[in-house]
Amino acid sequence: MAILISDKLEELNKKRQLRLEEMAKTENKLETLFRSIYDFPQDCKYENKITLRNNQNNTDIKGLISYSIGCMFGRYSLDRKGLIFAGGKWDLQMYKSFAPDKDNILPITDEEYFPDDIVGTFAKFIKTVYGQETFNDNMEFIAKTLEIKGINSTDIIRNYFLKDFYKDHCKLYQNRPIYWLFDSGKQNGFKALIYMHRYDENTIGNLRIDYLHRMQRIYENEIARMQETIENSKDAREVTAATKRKEKLIKQLQETKEYDEKIAHLALARTLIDLDDGVKVNYEKVQTDRDGKKLDVLAKI
Numbered sequence: 399m400a401i402l403i404s405d406k407l408e409e410l411n412k413k414r415q416l417r418l419e420e421m422a423k424t425e426n427k428l429e430t431l432f433r434s435i436y437d438f439p440q441d442c443k444y445e446n447k448i449t450l451r452n453n454q455n456n457t458d459i460k461g462l463i464s465y466s467i468g469c470m471f472g473r474y475s476l477d478r479k480g481l482i483f484a485g486g487k488w489d490l491q492m493y494k495s496f497a498p499d500k501d502n503i504l505p506i507t508d509e510e511y512f513p514d515d516i517v518g519t520f521a522k523f524i525k526t527v528y529g530q531e532t533f534n535d536n537m538e539f540i541a542k543t544l545e546i547k548g549i550n551s552t553d554i555i556r557n558y559f560l561k562d563f564y565k566d567h568c569k570l571y572q573n574r575p576i577y578w579l580f581d582s583g584k585q586n587g588f589k590a591l592i593y594m595h596r597y598d599e600n601t602i603g604n605l606r607i608d609y610l611h612r613m614q615r616i617y618e619n620e621i622a623r624m625q626e627t628i629e630n631s632k633d634a635r636e637v638t639a640a641t642k643r644k645e646k647l648i649k650q651l652q653e654t655k656e657y658d659e660k661i662a663h664l665a666l667a668r669t670l671i672d673l674d675d676g677v678k679v680n681y682e683k684v685q686t687d688r689d690g691k692k693l694d695v696l697a698k699i
Contacts, residue, residue: 400531403462404539407455459543460566463558466523467567467577470516471593472498476527485595485673496526502596503605506559506579506589511616512609516591517556560586568699574677578684579697580605580661585646587653588613594680595673602684602695603665610658617651660695663687 468474475482476495483492490497504516524540525533534551541551546562548554564579576595582588588610592601624644631637667688671680685693 401528402532402539403459403528403536407458410458411455455543456545459540462540463520463563464567464570466520467504467516467563467591469496469523470499470504470519471502471577471591471596473576473593473595483595488596496523501604501608502592502601503609504591505609505613506591507613508556508560508586511613516559517552520555520559521552560589564591564697571677573699575681575699576677578681580695581697582653582657585649585653587617587650588657594671594677597671597684599668599670602661603668606658606661606665610654610661614651614654614658617647617654621647621651657695660693663691664693664695 465474469476472483472488472493473481475493478492483489499514499519504514504519505512506516510518521533521537524536528536537551537555541548541554544554544558546554546557548557564575564577564581567577568575576593577591578594578597580588580590580592590605590609592605621644624640624647627640628637628644631640664684664687667686669684669686671683673680675683681696681699682692685695687693
């Protein structure tokens with residue numbers, strides 16, 4: 399299997415163009431018909447309101463990314479059409495081609511630190527769907543289509559997840575997101591997505607222990623490694639780069655420690671949600687500790 403996403407989008411755009419042409423012909427026929435029925439004057443102009451757009455690769459690629467997240471969480475399956483899981487009984491047998499994330503937590507970091515890193519998982523998805531042979535070409539095409547900054551395709555896609563994905567997701571779902579972003583702040587010290595329909599009373603505790611605390615240890619180790627480079631390297635550029643990165647890591651570590659103080663209360667609360675209450679109610683509920691205090695741990699919507 400070797401499929402190029404660019405070829406698939408070209409086919410899709412050709413189909414859209416045909417639909418546009420068909421709709422234009424239909425509207426012209428309707429205009430002629432109405433003119434004959436109602437005796438419209440010739441200088442009465444008909445306003446064409448065809449809203450289909452032909453080339454919308456950027457929107458389509460973001461849609462593909464959104465669908466991939468759905469597959470990562472088990473909302474969708476590559477083996478079956480339509481919605482697979484939105485509460486109810488969880489059945490792993492529904493996912494043969496691409497297994498959903500086991501713990502319902504996908505970390506978003508500025509470098510790849512975790513086995514289930516969201517960018518690494520997205521890469522696995524692209525390989526599974528479109529094949530290994532075209533993987534590099536497809537990642538390059540996705541990155542180019544996103545039209546954001548980065549030094550390579552992986553970096554660009556990572557920047558999209560760090561900065562723009564959640565805004566697009568909230569916009570798509572009219573500020574009723576089904577994927578929730580745990581976000582420590584502007585330093586990007588810690589970010590992780592969960593799927594609200596798989597949330598349970600252990601989710602925040604697992605997120606804190608298995609991801610947030612592990613992230614803190616990674617920062618501490620990286621700070622020590624940068625300090626060692628600063629002290630031992632004779633390369634001025636290397637020392638400058640290490641110093642800059644150390645400063646960034648210190649800020650990220652501090653941010654995660656402040657974030658942990660809030661997360662700890664919520665992890666102990668072990669709050670349950672009721673999907674029937676809707677997103678808005680549950681979004682607030684999981685951020686409220688046992689004393690009724692609101693702790694902002696999720697990205698604002």
